[in-house]
Amino acid sequence: MWELAYALELRVQLPHVDLPGFAGGEVHPGVALPSEPTAAAQELRRQWGLGEGPVTHLVRRMESHGIVVVLPAEADAAASTVDAFSSRSACPLVILTRNRANDVYRHRFTAARELGHLVLHGDATGDSRQEREADAFAAEFLTPQASIQPLLPRRMDLTYLADLRRTWGVSVHSLVYRCRELGLISDATASRTYQRLRALDGQPGFAPEPVSSYTGEQPTLLARAFDLAVQETGLNMRDLAQQLAWTPARVRELLGMPDTRPVLRLV
Structure with a gap:
């Protein structure tokens, strides 16, 4: 993909890379963004002028800031356990896949995770700590605590969370996790809620929504x-x-x- 991007850039000026710390083909973690994931997500939102609300058209927005995003048309059996891959060896590159699920909410969270890897870790091999940091970055980037916490219920209301997922573009599962993470519900409540979600899988409001229905989440x-x-x-x-x-x-x-x-x- 880098070869293809380079061949095209010889003829067309691609969007300027507006990724903090990126200069001269390299990204230096911690130089322009805090190294702590939540603070890094807050600062990137500020630098990209995203305000305090939902991030609309995430993939298209990443492209407008010079990140090359790719979504192959088909799942790849040779990499069936891989959700995504990112690299900044020559240009910021994120490859999303259809291997695990064709659901726009998971797709958006995965894209935000890879954005977190780009600004926090570069091309370092992802270990469990880095994966947790990328998750924390994605959660704060898509649902900033200051904005989402007042909207989250103290008693689980899945119908309400299903409406909230459409507004914020994140899955109900992610919103339940956010409730637990922010101390609004107990681990036991979260566990019971996940069981209820499994029972509702495929029902209206809880079924996966294909990425093909959201043009702003498809690379162009x-x-x-x-x-x-x-x-x-x-x-x-x-x-x-x-x-x-x-x-x-x-x-x-x-x-x-x-x-x-x-x-x-x-x-």
Whole structure:
């Protein structure tokens, strides 16, 4: 993906990387953001001008700040246990997958976790401590304590939480965890609530919502860069594939562009 982004950037100026600490192809943890996950999330929200409310169109917003985000069209059996991957070796890159669940709320939380990894850990191999830090970053980034705590119930009301998930773009499971994390409910209450959620799985208000229904959560940066390069520089798919030493089909796949040719079916 970095090779593809680099090939396109030779022809089109991609959005400026607006990630604190990122300069000259490297990110230096702790230089521009606090190293503590919650404080880092609060500061990044401030620097990106997100205010105190929900973060709308998270993936598109990450792209507008120069982070290359990729969502392959299909799940990858070779990496079936992987939700996402991020790297900043040359440019900030987040690859989301469809391997574990096609649910926009999980998808958004995963994207926020990878954002946390980018600003806190870089390319370090993720251990359990770093995973917990990325979770804490994502929770504060998507649902800041100062804003969400007054809205969270002290007695579990799943119908209310289902409405709240649509407003804030996080799962009911995440909201229950946030209630427990902030000391609003006990561990026993949280455990009983998770059991009730499992029983409600698939019911209206509790069913997964596909990412395809939310355009702002689907990456478009590289595909739009290719379209602009076609318009302004005369680039075509064959030339780009030749430069990369890939097949045109592989380029289309990584750009998220479906093959529009009619399919011949032999009966």
